[in-house]
Amino acid sequence: MSDKVTFTVDGKQLEGKQGQLLIEACEESGIHIPRFCWHKRLDPVGMCRMCLVEIDTPRGKALVPSCTTQITDELSVETESEVVKKAQEGVLEFLLINHPLDCPICDKAGECPLQDQTMAYGPGESRFIEEKRHFEKPIPISDIVLLDRERCILCARCTRFSEEISGDPLIEFIQRGNKTQVNTFPDEPFKSYFSGNTVQICPVGALTATSYRFKARPWDLKKVSSTCNCCSLGCSVELNVSQNKMLRILGEDNEYTNQGWLSDKGRYNFEYLHSTNRLLSIHSKENENFENINISEANEKITKKIQELGNPDIKFIIGANSTNEEYFVINKFANLLNRNEFLGKDNSNVYFADDHISNGYFGDQYENATFEDLDSSDAIVVWAEDIKDNLPVLYLRIKKAVKNGVKLVIFGHTNTALESLADLYIGSEVISNNFEIQKELSNIKELKNIINGKKVTTIIGKSTPLQQKKSLDTLIDYLQKVSDLKILNCFSKANTFGALQQIDQLKGLNEFCTEYENSKKNIVFTIGANPVNASFFGSQIKDILQEADYVISLDIFKNETTELANLILPTTAFGEKEGTITNMEMRVMKQNKILPDPGSTLSEWEYLVMIAKSLGEDINYENVSEINNELVSQYKTTVNLPTFDNLNKPSNLFGILHEKEINLNTNDVEKNNISLLMVKRLYGDSSTQINSQSISMLGSERFIELNSITLNKYGIQSNVATLTQGSASFFVNIKINNFLPDNLVIAPINRRGFEKLDPTKEFDIKETKNMKELSVN
Amino acid sequence: MRWETQRLEKAKQIIKMYPQKRSALGPLLYLAQDKDGYISNESIVEISSLVGITEVQVQSVASFYSMYKQEPTGKYLLSVCKSISCEISNSSEVIESVKEFTGLSNNETDDQNLFTYESVECIGACGGAPAVQVNYETIEGLTPDKAIDLCSWLKETEPKVIVADELQEKFGGVKSFDWAIEDNTGTSSPVPGFQTYDTLKEKK
Numbered sequence: 018m019s020d021k022v023t024f025t026v027d028g029k030q031l032e033g034k035q036g037q038l039l040i041e042a043c044e045e046s047g048i049h050i051p052r053f054c055w056h057k058r059l060d061p062v063g064m065c066r067m068c069l070v071e072i073d074t075p076r077g078k079a080l081v082p083s084c085t086t087q088i089t090d091e092l093s094v095e096t097e098s099e100v101v102k103k104a105q106e107g108v109l110e111f112l113l114i115n116h117p118l119d120c121p122i123c124d125k126a127g128e129c130p131l132q133d134q135t136m137a138y139g140p141g142e143s144r145f146i147e148e149k150r151h152f153e154k155p156i157p158i159s160d161i162v163l164l165d166r167e168r169c170i171l172c173a174r175c176t177r178f179s180e181e182i183s184g185d186p187l188i189e190f191i192q193r194g195n196k197t198q199v200n201t202f203p204d205e206p207f208k209s210y211f212s213g214n215t216v217q218i219c220p221v222g223a224l225t226a227t228s229y230r231f232k233a234r235p236w237d238l239k240k241v242s243s244t245c246n247c248c249s250l251g252c253s254v255e256l257n258v259s260q261n262k263m264l265r266i267l268g269e270d271n272e273y274t275n276q277g278w279l280s281d282k283g284r285y286n287f288e289y290l291h292s293t294n295r296l297l298s299i300h301s302k303e304n305e306n307f308e309n310i311n312i313s314e315a316n317e318k319i320t321k322k323i324q325e326l327g328n329p330d331i332k333f334i335i336g337a338n339s340t341n342e343e344y345f346v347i348n349k350f351a352n353l354l355n356r357n358e359f360l361g362k363d364n365s366n367v368y369f370a371d372d373h374i375s376n377g378y379f380g381d382q383y384e385n386a387t388f389e390d391l392d393s394s395d396a397i398v399v400w401a402e403d404i405k406d407n408l409p410v411l412y413l414r415i416k417k418a419v420k421n422g423v424k425l426v427i428f429g430h431t432n433t434a435l436e437s438l439a440d441l442y443i444g445s446e447v448i449s450n451n452f453e454i455q456k457e458l459s460n461i462k463e464l465k466n467i468i469n470g471k472k473v474t475t476i477i478g479k480s481t482p483l484q485q486k487k488s489l490d491t492l493i494d495y496l497q498k499v500s501d502l503k504i505l506n507c508f509s510k511a512n513t514f515g516a517l518q519q520i521d522q523l524k525g526l527n528e529f530c531t532e533y534e535n536s537k538k539n540i541v542f543t544i545g546a547n548p549v550n551a552s553f554f555g556s557q558i559k560d561i562l563q564e565a566d567y568v569i570s571l572d573i574f575k576n577e578t579t580e581l582a583n584l585i586l587p588t589t590a591f592g593e594k595e596g597t598i599t600n601m602e603m604r605v606m607k608q609n610k611i612l613p614d615p616g617s618t619l620s621e622w623e624y625l626v627m628i629a630k631s632l633g634e635d636i637n638y639e640n641v642s643e644i645n646n647e648l649v650s651q652y653k654t655t656v657n658l659p660t661f662d663n664l665n666k667p668s669n670l671f672g673i674l675h676e677k678e679i680n681l682n683t684n685d686v687e688k689n690n691i692s693l694l695m696v697k698r699l700y701g702d703s704s705t706q707i708n709s710q711s712i713s714m715l716g717s718e719r720f721i722e723l724n725s726i727t728l729n730k731y732g733i734q735s736n737v738a739t740l741t742q743g744s745a746s747f748f749v750n751i752k753i754n755n756f757l758p759d760n761l762v763i764a765p766i767n768r769r770g771f772e773k774l775d776p777t778k779e780f781d782i783k784e785t786k787n788m789k790e791l792s793v794n
Numbered sequence: 795m796r797w798e799t800q801r802l803e804k805a806k807q808i809i810k811m812y813p814q815k816r817s818a819l820g821p822l823l824y825l826a827q828d829k830d831g832y833i834s835n836e837s838i839v840e841i842s843s844l845v846g847i848t849e850v851q852v853q854s855v856a857s858f859y860s861m862y863k864q865e866p867t868g869k870y871l872l873s874v875c876k877s878i879s880c881e882i883s884n885s886s887e888v889i890e891s892v893k894e895f896t897g898l899s900n901n902e903t904d905d906q907n908l909f910t911y912e913s914v915e916c917i918g919a920c921g922g923a924p925a926v927q928v929n930y931e932t933i934e935g936l937t938p939d940k941a942i943d944l945c946s947w948l949k950e951t952e953p954k955v956i957v958a959d960e961l962q963e964k965f966g967g968v969k970s971f972d973w974a975i976e977d978n979t980g981t982s983s984p985v986p987g988f989q990t991y992d993t994l995k996e997k998k
């Protein structure tokens with residue numbers, strides 16, 4: 018049987034797929050049927066009745082909702098008949114009965130489906146003179162989302178999103194009839210990593226975000242598509258700017274990556290761009306104090322320093338937020354300094370500031386996966402850092418695949434949040450607290466049943482910087498032997514894969530510490546990296562940077578690392594620079610510029626080109642598309658290259674897959690006895706987040722997670738305690754997580770002060786008797 | 795307040811009767827109502843952890859159905875039918891007399907916490923209209939006078955257990971048909987006295 022269906026709409030013959038919903042099939046053929054509750058990524062409910070159309074049935078014509086009707090052969094549909102029009106007017110009249118029509122003060126006005134469709138399909142005048150229902154306006158349902166129940170038209174988009182897509186149904190319809198309303202349970206706020214999506218898909222102004230309320234009118238917004246850089250997933254976004262201020266980020270529906278959704282971090286982490294704490298001028302340290310200098314003075318200082326130091330060793334610590342073009346120039350620049358007359362070494366001198374990277378699984382022996390493979394495989398096997406916190410939208414993709422019947426196997430102990438989705442959770446019986454596999458994998462019958470001979474996609478990376486790579490190898494070897502395996506290397510930070518593609522040989526901070534030689538003259542560049550905080554090697558690097566002869570930091574904020582620099586060069590940030598980035602699947606995507614460079618900031622590449630020139634070296638780029646052109650010429654293939662021009666074409670808006678040889682050179686941490694498992698949580702103390710007012714407090718809670726047996730061992734009764742290690746001491750909330758093995762205690766690494774904790778050293782947890790102490794803290 | 799062990803045991807028994815835990819939500823809500831005369835937020839928290847759905851999902855169901863009470867009821871919940879069959883059989887006078895006796899208007903509870911009065915839509919006893927329920931035990935064929943007798947009897951004797959047959963005998967008139975409930979042991983709280991909840995047996 019063919020899966021093509023032919024049907025007629027308003028006298029036109031159309032084609033669709035078997036089982037397709039009428040509203041969707043029409044949409045694909047360019048016929049728009051008005052709707053409120055139907056959303057292409059949610060299951061249909063037929064709540065609002067706005068999509069009524071007339072169809073022929075054996076008993077004559079009938080009005081049916083097109084969002085719950087599947088197309089069938091020879092179906093005949095009217096979307097504009099008198100009856101349909103009357104129905105649409107009626108539905109709108111009903112919806113408007115209780116709608117407050119406070120459009121003049123509503124954020125949604127101007128892009129409001131209710132407003133627009135009332136214009137297009139509404140009755141034109143109101144007959145309603147009775148009292149509308151009233152609710153308190155608006156109520157906060159979480160720290161970042163507000164709800165105005167008067168405006169709500171009860172379409173259930175938000176509640177369906179939270180149940181079907183994000184799996185945290187903390188909002189629901191309560192009451193019935195005229196009292197029906199969306200709400201949360203008292204004292205159980207809508208605390209979700211994905212709550213902002215409900216604001217975006219609400220067809221009226223019932224759900225609004227604190228960061229955008231009353232900030233702009235949609236018709237005043239300047240808009241550009243871009244790619245989010247909060248993690249390495251590559252979510253497509255639309256940046257909304259007014260009067261040179263970023264005001265909002267929306268998710269775009271990129272079939273390959275985010276499918277319309279964003280995490281709240283990706284959506285709301287932008288206010289920092291306009292923070293008064295931004296670095297906007299060049300700072301040079303003179304006698305322990307920073308002074309402002311201008312660019313030519315800075316340039317002079319650097320050149321002089323390099324010459325003065327004779328034959329300095331120059332090293333680069335780079336972060337994950339640069340564009341491919343910036344990495345390309347960094348690589349060139351680093352090579353050049355290695356080869357120039359002052360230096361003799363031809364060793365790589367670029368180090369990446371993320372302890373989680375390992376050599377990974379690239380090259381001919383391995384087949385790398387895309388996110389699409391998650392949907393088409395029989396099983397997904399995950400062993401990596403916490404996906405929900407570090408790659409939140411990948412969590413949604415996994416959840417979706419599982420919903421469609423793909424089996425899920427989780428290896429412990431970081432992804433306990435995925436346990437409820439998993440068909441098999443492999444915990445302490447197989448995996449030690451040091452993340453070693455301590456049982457023959459082929460002996461695990463349940464695992465065999467799920468993966469043997471099957472199409473498997475694995476998401477793999479170090480769960481903690483202290484995990485040994487060979488344990489991952491064991492799993493990969495086994496999976497390769499018994500299944501048809503595709504691999505997604507799980508490095509979670511922003512443009513990690515861009516750095517991998519552009520830097521000839523990338524090393525880690527471990528290598529930085531071992532290769533740094535005190536006896537030499539040393540210059541260190543840190544570029545968009547803060548290795549002193551949030552790295553296992555933080556304190557070692559702090560010592561090194563204090564000792565180094567000259568430290569140059571390129572960054573957007575002052576931080577623990579720039580404090581140690583001799584020269585700070587302020588750089589442009591997200592939305593202020595154009596370039597490409599590469600996601601986990603090696604999909605190259607465009608980041609666009611919509612904001613002017615603030616203050617005297619420059620792009621990273623502009624600084625490097627300038628310094629190179631004054632060293633008499635020939636790195637010459639006038640603009641970033643020149644770099645892009647040269648960069649793509651080095652890709653393996655020659656068709657459909659990710660040039661700016663190409664990426665701006667509508668067909669390529671959502672990225673072009675491009676592989677490039679990858680050369681990583683990292684070693685395991687030797688001392689790897691884990692006592693405290695430090696993991697990164699979605700929200701934390703990054704300078705971008707704490708300078709984004711709306712979300713600045715979301716990562717402030719200090720807590721530890723452990724199972725109840727371990728908790729009992731420490732003899733703790735209450736839900737607060739004191740965590741001590743050496744001279745460090747913190748009051749912490751206690752969260753019970755019984756999927757953790759005994760004696761493993763998790764602490765978030767991105768909490769203020771927690772960088773003092775050493776995951777390999779002993780610690781103690783004591784009962785906190787006095788609640789007052791907590792508030793002093 | 796947390797549920798007492800006995801109630802938790804009962805809840806677990808009920809959950810076992812369903813292939814999916816969340817399907818036990820309906821009866822568990824009645825267990826909650828049996829405890830406090832309404833569904834308290836504490837009970838919602840308890841049920842949410844018992845069946846593994848969020849609190850607000852439990853609340854969503856609990857607040858949708860009118861037989862789940864959101865506010866404490868008195869010892870006796872008087873539900874007088876106001877729908878069509880009863881109406882044409884003079885229910886408005888029954889309603890008036892009950893209101894007058896108790897001094898309550900719709901959805902009110904008296905200060906002694908003895909009576910809660912509500913007028914309700916059809917309770918499925920049209921054949922024996924007009925009909926009244928006391929704690930969801932149905933009495934058919936009432937007259938305004940009999941309704942007052944019923945209320946004063948309840949007030950004077952304050953029976954622990956309400957049994958439909960007994961009240962029907964004492965105060966009822968024409969019955970629609972034999973309800974044929976085998977285990978007609980009545981109820982001791984504003985919760986239908988079906989065997990599933992079995993709330994009575996422990997109390998007896």
Ligand code: SF4
Pocket residue numbers: 168169170171172173174175176199215218219220221223224
């Ligand atoms: S709040 Fe918005 S999305 Fe949620 S039900 Fe109401 S109208 Fe729909």
Ligand code: FES
Pocket residue numbers: 051052053054055062063064065066067068069082083084085
């Ligand atoms: S869109 Fe079809 S009923 Fe709402």
Ligand code: FES
Pocket residue numbers: 875876877878879880881915916917918919920923924925
């Ligand atoms: S109308 Fe009263 S029982 Fe049906």
